[in-house]
Amino acid sequence: MEYKDYYKILGLERSADQAEVKRAYRKLARKYHPDVSSESNAEERFKEVNEAYEVLKDPEKRAAYDHLGAGYQSGQDFRPPPDWDQGFEFHGGGYTGADSAAFSDFFESLFGGGGFRQSYGHGQRRQFNAQGENTYARIAIDLEDSYRGATRQISLKHSVLGADGRPQLRERTLKVKIPKGVTExxxxxxxxxxxxGIGDGLSGDLYLEITFNPHSLYHAEGKTVYLDLPLAPWEIALGAKVQVPTPDGPVKLTIPANSTNGKKLRLKGRGIPAKQPGDMYVVMQTVTPPAGSDAQREAYRQFSDAFDFNPRQSMGG
Structure with a gap:
């Protein structure tokens, strides 16, 4: 998808305050409104202007967009960096009065369904003596934290309007108890x-959505945990007893003879713990040793002679 430079679309510098954003939008919206514009590309430009304004008028969206940095070029092929919005604290609420269906894939990838803020319902309007709004953030933990529970300090960024009318990031640190058995x-x-809260109103709540940090050994899907287990060809063919790491400690595993690459072995109850614990699956992965010496190459030749085996037979090879 193409990167959208929302400041360029509205003809603004990144230092523009919110009043400048509004003035630029109103000017361009009048110019390109399809009902009055004689420009050949009026409808397309009107959509672009609306999308840019949807982001830059909202201090939270704008702060997150600015966090991506100014290093991208308009029209450049773009994919959001992994967990780009992690640690941002934001208020509940969906799109602020706009038709999201008219927005680009770029907008959807950053702020659309299941992303930055769309999935959390509608925010509460503040009134005198009203309860404060709930806020939301996404944090990453280690898979092992889910197995054992943990207490972690996290830093969250949230946006406020500064004296210059531009959104500014503030940071706070909280101590969070990670419950055992939490899932992504x-x-x-x-x-x-x-x-x-306003007046005597109570403060709102903070909801932290859990993601797992990438792990060198495991990946989780719900309560189920997977491990790719490297095995030598003779262990796959002849069977073996091997020690297998799990987040709960190593276990002995029997590899059946004549197994196949990609076969899964189930370790019942070794997934993420819960009232009904998940399972762990060990996925067999054949690793072929290199033939680095004359003796090793000769061993491979003898191995080849011992088998009438063509792995490409089903392909007609």
Missing amino acids: GQQIRLAGQGEP
Whole structure:
């Protein structure tokens, strides 16, 4: 998908304050409104202007967009960096009065369904003596934290309007208890850690959505955990007893003779712990040793002579 330079679309510098954003939008919206414009590309430009304004008028969206940096060029092929919005604290609410279907894939990849803020329902309007709004953030933990539970310090960024009218990032640090058995996508509620209430109103809550840091050995899907297990060809063919790492400690595993590459062996209850624990699956992966010496090459020749085997037979080779 193409990167959208929302500042360029509105003819603004990145230092523009919110009043300048609004003025630029109104000017361009009048110029390109399809009902009055004589420009040949009026409809397309009007959509671009609306999309840019949807992001830059919202201090939270704008702060997150600015966090991507100014190193991208308009029209450049773009994919959001992994967990680009992680650690941003934002208020509940979907699109602010705009038709999201009219927006580009670029917008959807950053702010669309299941992303930055679309999935959290509608925010609460503030009133005198009203409860503060709930806030939301996404944090990454280690898979082992889910197995054992943990207490972690996290830093969250949230945006406020500065004296110059531009969104500015503020950071706060919280101590968070990670419950044993938490899964990716699950939310942890921190009561009273959202926006302060107005007047005598109670503070809102903070909801932390859990993601797992990339792991060198495991990956999780729900409560199920997977491990790719390297095996020598003779271990796959002849069977073996091997020691296998798990997040709960190593276990002895029997590899059946004449197994196949990609076969899964189930370790019941060794997945993420819960009232009904998940399972762990060990996926066999054949690793072929290199033939680095004359003796090793001769061993491979003898191996080849011992078998009438063509791995490409089904392809007609």
